[in-house]
Amino acid sequence: MTRTPPSARIAARRIRRLLAIGLTVVIAAITAAIGYQLLKSSASSSVTSPLQSLRTDKRGALGEADGAVRDGVTVFDDEIPAVANLDPDLVKALRQAATYAADDNVEFYVNSGWRSPEYQNQLLRKAVAKYGSEEEAARWVATAATSPHVSGDAVDIGRSQAIAWLSRHGAAYGLCQIYKNEPWHYELRPEATDRRCPRMYADATQDPRMQQ
Structure with a gap:
């Protein structure tokens, strides 16, 4: 061996x-x-807005009935007040665009839509605390009296893919980015389907609607 x-x-x-x-x-x-x-x-996969931290701070936050949005809400969720209380023409345009975007494997999530005046004022107070002044906060959050979110005329779209898709194709559905500093904020401009979206404001403080 x-x-x-x-x-x-x-x-x-x-x-x-x-x-x-x-x-x-x-x-x-x-x-x-x-x-x-x-x-x-x-x-x-997502674009973080300055408002995101304001929405996710749950201390004393108002609920879904006032327009708060949980993760995963899409433009097709009729049972969510933030979507259900949007202007019907805006919802229609969003859903038409979302249907075509789905062919590119893009889904439209809603970070914020309609908001109650109470919720808008709460966001504004938090923005002032976050940015240190009303002037700086106004670049990101409007008052309840002037906000297109309160009137149901604005939606903040989530996820970078959807934002990129809308920046290329949104005008065909009348969906336009309004503020340069908010690539997620879209409103309906029906005339854009025949022409182009209007020139964007640098931020909300340049929007004449905010001067009321």
Whole structure:
């Protein structure tokens, strides 16, 4: 019977140990790479507006009946007041656009739609606290008396893919971005279907409607 020399057995154990270490390193590298890609994909799937933190702060927040929107709401969710209380023509245009966007695997999520005056005023108070002044807050949040959200004439669309789709095709449905600093904010401009969307304001403080 031939016996394996001790030196050979030790070498074999070292080789197995090195192979195990190498395999562990490879698995860790693959896991890290996959995690990075998932994180990168998640980050690019949405566009974060300054209002997002105001909406997600639940302390003293008003509820769904006042226009608060939970994650995953789409333009087809009639049971959600933020959608149901929008101007019917705006909803119709949104749903027509969303139907065609679905062919490109794009879905229209709603970050905010109709808001009650109470909810709008709450957002404005939080914006003033966040930005430190009424002047800076006004760039992002209107008063209840002037906000097109309160009148049901504006919607904030979620997810970067939908925003990009609307920036290219929205005018064909009369859906126009109104403010340069808010790529998610869309309103209905029916004349845009024959021409083009009107020139955007730099922010809401440049909108004559906000001067009332």
